[in-house]
Amino acid sequence: MRMKLLLAWAAAGALAACQGAEDAGNNAAGAGGDSSTGGNAQGQTGRSIGDAAAQSADLSQFSQAVQAAGLTDVLTSVGPYTVFAPVNAAFDAVPQETRTRLMAAEGRDQLTQLLTFHIVPGVVTAQDLGAAIQRGQGRATVTTVSGDNLTVTREGEALVVSDASGGRSRVVQADRIQSNGVIHHVDAVLMPGGGR
Amino acid sequence: MRKLILLVSAAAMAAAMPALAQGRGGGNGKGGGQQAEARGGGHQGHGRGNGRAERSDRGGGQARRVERREVRAIEQADRRVERQVRGNDRREVRRAEGRDWGHWASGRGNGQRFAGRSVDWRDGRSLPVRLARGGCPPGLAKQNAFCLPPGQLRRAQMMGQRIDRSRFGAVPQEWLYRFRDDSDFYYRYDDAGYVYRLNRGNDLVSAILPLFGTGLTLGEPLPLGYDAYNLPVPYRDFYADSDDHLYRYDDGAIYQVDTETRLIEGVVALLTGNPISVGSALPAGYDAYNLPMDYRDRYADDADSLYRYSNGGIYQVDPTTMLVQSLVEMVL
Secondary structure: OHHHHHHHHHHHHHHHHHHOOOOOOEOOOOOOOOHHHOOOOOOOOOOOHHHHHHOOHHHHHHHHHHHHHOOHHHHHOOOOEEEEEEOHHHHHOOOHHHHHHHHOHHHHHHHHHHHHOOEEEOOOOHHHHHHHHHHOOOEEEEEOOOOOEEEEEEEOOEEEEEOOOOOEEEEEEEEEEEOOEEEEEEOOOOOHHHOO | OHHHHHHHHHHHHHHOOOHHHHHHOOOOOOOHHHHHHHHHHOOHHHOOOOHHHHHHHHOOHHHHHHHHHHHHHHHHHHHHHHHHHHHHHHOOOOOEOOEOHHHHHOOOOOOOOOOHHHHHHHHHOOOOOOOOOOOOOOOOEEEOOEEEOHHHHHHHOOOOOEOOHHHOEOOOHHHOOOOOOOOOEEEEEOOOOEEEEEEOOOOEEEEEEEOOOOOOOOOOEOOOOOOOOOOOHHHOOOOOOOOOEEEEEEOOEEEEEEOOOOEEEEEEEEOOOOOOOOOOEOOOOEOOOOOOHHHOOOOOOOOOOEEEEEOOEEEEEOOOOOEEEEEEEEOO
């Protein structure tokens, strides 16, 4: 299994390298306009969220986690979802012991909880978040498929997603629009359940 | 995790016998559990037998010994769980960016859907409410130090008891991988959804394990109680039962099941745990416009209406009252 994952990882890295710039993601995650007036976002591809993540070098650990949790079918099916996908550096910041435990078979439930905490129903673009923050006088709340809420605020031009215990992750690449939703890359793993 | 679940099983089961079991206890005579209950002390409310329940009512010494054993079994299981949790806590916990991942991963920091199940189990051990003083909450019957739904008493009273395993059925084939007789234990089934673990040396019941009500777990057989197709309407066109796969909804997720083996293969869709419903206030968490791309031209927020997506539908919301006015379109 681990060997398969490593092979998949290597393949994913190669693919991502060939792709160059991934999709039409905006590195400036601020986008303060109001997309809720309609109109398709730019760069929608025929790929699913799951496929796009699997082919992103910077999301290889996230993609492995999705695979380990048995959520691959979710992110390649109808959706639609908004995924705040932690980049590899974000996973590296989680203690190795915890990561090992989560990736083991007995940690699958908890891994699923962790991942679903980063998935929001529907398609929420950076502009949508910006507009909601504006309406909400500086903050917006989005509900995850795990039933928890995330708070989104703005720091300068960047969007910051926070969990209930104050953990913060910054959107470092926004609006990778896919066939079944959108991916935002974030720089930290959020902790479900109001953990400390 | 699995060990933790098993450790608490005895305690949790003694307390948390789902109400479903109550209606199924009066089986057809084939079930060992039914027979064991009648033999070992059926439940008065069902008019069968009179064993322990009646003895308990008589306040006899044997009943008190049974009660003490039952309490001890639960408390011992509790202590084992506590030891395990303390052991986890003692492990070196490294913090990343001020976050106590060790705490979270040890199970204390969660308790949500999906992964929360292990914690739910742990919490479940306290379900038989220990009464400081006074009576039980409505619907629960006072039994010694505990308050339990009446139907749970029968099985709770079997913990620590010696039973005639020949009167129980065999564990269903699909669960044998998990509950197969070994050098320490026998496993027997009561045809009502419970496996009884008996100490091999003395046939005492050391655990009562449900085959349903534990949620759906990847890689395990579909538990009892999920025979019927139960998907929310918007998802039925996408996930219909076939010769190859069954699809079942549980706890915010749609699971794919192998039709032949009935093993749960994976999750294919996640539904929000905080859905929108017409006539209600828009729940928290829908501050941001979230419609699928293909529908944004048709349903854009304006001064008169907001539009939000939830579980396959687009809902119209009054921006003044924030009440959900209607489901304007199903989009799946």
